[in-house]
Amino acid sequence: MGDNVDDDSLYTIKEGDYVVLKRGDVFKAVQIQTKKKVVFEKQWFFLDNAVGQLYSTTFELASGGILQPRKPKDPESSTDTKGAGTDNRNIQDDGKSQKLTRDDIETLKEQGLKGQEIIQQLIDNSSTFKDKTEYAQDKYIKKKKKKYENIVTILKPSCRILAMMYHGREPGKICHLRYDTLAQMLTLANIHANSKVLVFETCAGLVLGSVMERMGGFGSVIQMYPGGGPVRAGVESFGFPAHFHDMLHEFPICHLNALIAGTLDTTAKDPSADLKESDMAAEVKTEAAVKTEAEVKTEAEVKTEAEVKTEAEVKTEAEVKTEAEVKTEAEVKTEAEQKGSPEEQSMETDSGAHESLVPKKEEEEEKRREAKAQEKKVKQEEKRKKLAAAASLLEGRDADGLIIASRFNPCPVLMALLKFLSPSRPFVVYSQYKECLIECYTKLKEQGGTVNLKLTDYWLRHYQVLPNRTHPVLLMSGGGGYLLSGTTVAAERSKPAASRRDEEPAAKRQKVTETEG
Amino acid sequence: MSFVEYSDCIQDGDVAIVYLGHESMTPVKVKRGAQTQTRYGVIRHSTDLIGQRYGSKVTCSKGGWVYVLHPTPELWTVNLPHRTQILYTTDIATITMMLELKPGSVVCESGTGSGSLSHAILRTIAPTGHLHTVEFHQQRSEKVLEEFKEHRVDHLVTVRNQDACKDGFGVTGVADAVFLDIPSPWEAVRHAKAAMKKSGGRVCSFSPCIEQVQKTCEAFSDQGFEDINSIEVLLRVHDVRTVYLPLPDFGPDPSAQIQPDSTITPSQNHASIAVKTTIPPRDVQGHTGYLTFATKPRT
Numbered sequence: 161m162g163d164n165v166d167d168d169s170l171y172t173i174k175e176g177d178y179v180v181l182k183r184g185d186v187f188k189a190v191q192i193q194t195k196k197k198v199v200f201e202k203q204w205f206f207l208d209n210a211v212g213q214l215y216s217t218t219f220e221l222a223s224g225g226i227l228q229p230r231k232p233k234d235p236e237s238s239t240d241t242k243g244a245g246t247d248n249r250n251i252q253d254d255g256k257s258q259k260l261t262r263d264d265i266e267t268l269k270e271q272g273l274k275g276q277e278i279i280q281q282l283i284d285n286s287s288t289f290k291d292k293t294e295y296a297q298d299k300y301i302k303k304k305k306k307k308y309e310n311i312v313t314i315l316k317p318s319c320r321i322l323a324m325m326y327h328g329r330e331p332g333k334i335c336h337l338r339y340d341t342l343a344q345m346l347t348l349a350n351i352h353a354n355s356k357v358l359v360f361e362t363c364a365g366l367v368l369g370s371v372m373e374r375m376g377g378f379g380s381v382i383q384m385y386p387g388g389g390p391v392r393a394g395v396e397s398f399g400f401p402a403h404f405h406d407m408l409h410e411f412p413i414c415h416l417n418a419l420i421a422g423t424l425d426t427t428a429k430d431p432s433a434d435l436k437e438s439d440m441a442a443e444v445k446t447e448a449a450v451k452t453e454a455e456v457k458t459e460a461e462v463k464t465e466a467e468v469k470t471e472a473e474v475k476t477e478a479e480v481k482t483e484a485e486v487k488t489e490a491e492v493k494t495e496a497e498q499k500g501s502p503e504e505q506s507m508e509t510d511s512g513a514h515e516s517l518v519p520k521k522e523e524e525e526e527k528r529r530e531a532k533a534q535e536k537k538v539k540q541e542e543k544r545k546k547l548a549a550a551a552s553l554l555e556g557r558d559a560d561g562l563i564i565a566s567r568f569n570p571c572p573v574l575m576a577l578l579k580f581l582s583p584s585r586p587f588v589v590y591s592q593y594k595e596c597l598i599e600c601y602t603k604l605k606e607q608g609g610t611v612n613l614k615l616t617d618y619w620l621r622h623y624q625v626l627p628n629r630t631h632p633v634l635l636m637s638g639g640g641g642y643l644l645s646g647t648t649v650a651a652e653r654s655k656p657a658a659s660r661r662d663e664e665p666a667a668k669r670q671k672v673t674e675t676e677g
Numbered sequence: 678m679s680f681v682e683y684s685d686c687i688q689d690g691d692v693a694i695v696y697l698g699h700e701s702m703t704p705v706k707v708k709r710g711a712q713t714q715t716r717y718g719v720i721r722h723s724t725d726l727i728g729q730r731y732g733s734k735v736t737c738s739k740g741g742w743v744y745v746l747h748p749t750p751e752l753w754t755v756n757l758p759h760r761t762q763i764l765y766t767t768d769i770a771t772i773t774m775m776l777e778l779k780p781g782s783v784v785c786e787s788g789t790g791s792g793s794l795s796h797a798i799l800r801t802i803a804p805t806g807h808l809h810t811v812e813f814h815q816q817r818s819e820k821v822l823e824e825f826k827e828h829r830v831d832h833l834v835t836v837r838n839q840d841a842c843k844d845g846f847g848v849t850g851v852a853d854a855v856f857l858d859i860p861s862p863w864e865a866v867r868h869a870k871a872a873m874k875k876s877g878g879r880v881c882s883f884s885p886c887i888e889q890v891q892k893t894c895e896a897f898s899d900q901g902f903e904d905i906n907s908i909e910v911l912l913r914v915h916d917v918r919t920v921y922l923p924l925p926d927f928g929p930d931p932s933a934q935i936q937p938d939s940t941i942t943p944s945q946n947h948a949s950i951a952v953k954t955t956i957p958p959r960d961v962q963g964h965t966g967y968l969t970f971a972t973k974p975r976t
Contacts, residue, residue: 171876171975214975216877318777340771340910347770350749352800353780354682374801376780560683582685583732584747594915598953601917611696611744615915615955618767623907623967625894630887642915649696649744650733 173210173217173314178399180321182313184306187325189317189397197225203310210314221310223272230311245291257288275309295629317398319346319370326366326394327637334363334394335567336592338640340620342367345563346374348645349588353378355560356553358580360384360413360573362566365394367590371563372404382409382550382559384416384577386568411550416576419551426548558582565590570644571599578609581648589644597644604646613646678731679829680796681803683747687726692828694752695720695735696744704748704756706827717741748828750796760817763793764858764883767912768965773801775970776854776879780805785848785855785872787811787841787865792821794856799830807833809848809872813840841865846872857882862889863896870900870973877975885966893969902971909967915955923949 173179173192181188181200188200194208205225210217219227245251260268260282268278282304283289289297315321323339331337345367351357351374359381361367368383372395375381383390390410411419418424559580564573570589578587587610591597597615604610618640622633678684678691687693691707697715705713705720707727713720718739720726725735731747746752751766764772772794778784782802789795789812798808812818818838825831837847842861845868846852855869855878862882869880880902882893890907897905926948 168876214876216972216974319779320774320777323774339774343770343774344767347766347773347797348751350751350800352681353804373779376805378780378804558685582683583730584745585683585732586749586751594955598917598955602953611698611746612700615917617913617915619909619911619913621909621911623890623909625890625905625907625969627891627895630891647746648732649746650730 180315215316218313244294259285278308279304319373341640345588349561355379357561360564365392367565369395369398377404409550562587583650594642609651610646617642694746750800754793761790769797771910782806782853785809785846785852811837811841853878855880863892866896877973882969883966890967897971904972907969921949
């Protein structure tokens, strides 16, 4: 079993690894690439030096954006704090307690002074510091540390860290799904190895990735996706080993009706090739249309939430890349043009044809077009195969679990996807809004086929625990979304309102003349 | 049936959950020839259960019916025989994620108690992980091992009858995560550290009282644990109801008389509107315990 032996190679940061940067309570997912500039918490640096170090190492930022592993912890409170006041009766807020000016501090920074040293300077030049209580001094130092200590920790990604990161940085992208709510979903849906799970999400792939982590590469996950392709930026960030992707299947939700009706054609070989091609072209077109629509929507959503800034800042390179992969060539082009990034140049030489070089390059262009068409064909063939594989997994209608977390109205999605579960299997639906789930609940009660229905939400409270200063943290998250969970049972043979009514225990019914009839 | 793998049909020796309606369930050990009494009549295992599909409807002798469900750790939590106070799903879910449990994780736990959390851990770490659980109460440790066998998860778990505060977990340098649910967790913190991998890992302590949290945090800090963080997660259940809000009678409306044809005004006395809404249950659990998490750095 090779117990006890910890193989360091498992915990060493390698080039190409997906990692999470941490400073204080702020996280950011990036991929380790040499000579790549990373911006995090208003600072830029290169990750080159991280390669070869162990995960969870804390680095100090040196000038020129170079990371240096922090030396084995300088004794925590090296900033000596001798003497302290007992109360603040004599502390005046005259705005003159700090003798260093803003410019002084700037010059200190420019001199390349370490954060620790700057903090000591601030303390030495604060006339009131000595009169502050011990606790206030502690608080003062903590605050300054947060501002001046330039450290960053590199972590191995996990469901816990990524869920906290997304919730902190881009809640709009994950439908405001708070991490503790995600934890409940994974448990309520009994996600575990060797099961077959259906996932419908528009949470950037975070929910999908979390499900995959819990299954450890055993079993199968079928991602039902809207639009032109599954969004998996969040999955990338988990940095799963390659074999995890063997368990992952995808099925476009736009083919669901056909699948249910049994009219979905997934045969790879079609005699009428011409017809097929035109067919596919049409399909691709509509898919592209759907995609742009979806994109516009999410963008609009983000904008209304005034998160545009963080959005741009947050987008890890990896995300941009996967997005680019999904996008059609044309889209990438226009984007590159707008961005004016290095990609632009390569794109231009690539497709510079539509300028003066047209006549010369015509032949090449023709060839390239052919190659591209060929490539497209291969890709479509692959896509078709994938579709067939996912369809055959679904057709058994014997899935073991269902998780829905999207910006779509959950009710129709739930009703359609429940059909693919075996009896006695759990399902969980997330929604940012309670009302949608009330609708789901009502519909399920009408229709039967489920038990144990529960509509819930969760409160998450953080505590500051310090000697003589223990209390709940002042701010708590107001909304983490709502869950509807339940268990499937064998469908009733249309015998509504059976012997028992275990729903609404009649809340003192009033005599009402129902107008609905 | 197993708590770590679904199966379609009920077999002799399974544990099945009989769903009697509205939050009323009971666990049943399926045995050929055995019978179970419910308020809807008797269930005969040989004919009514064995060979039936999980999730199917079983008609009892009095004509009533029940559903038979496949066991899951969550259903077990609300059905298990209590030998101690137990952890419920809300806390369990949080613990599972914050300890970063997944297939292959090696976990230490103390005390085992009634095995509510243990089943959830086993579900998550199967098929390649292992749980080392420590229970100082001999009878409880024997009982829980018996249950693990019945539930076909005993290959994934080692139960030790010892005191975690004094004797530790019986393993060193193997755990990815440690969970403490004992009255004085601060006494077990150094053992927790010793049980964990050299490369580090996550630890959690569950305590109902803040004084316990205070002491535990100090112990974590003394032992060099990092990212110490105490939280509390509360479950809120919403009962879906249709409520009827009566409309008050404002008396005859003189302005209405201008239109002579509006004689068919609704009977004002009974006018009310129906609203689909949710109400909170009358009593809710306001506190279970504080969860303190920390990370053991590489040593």
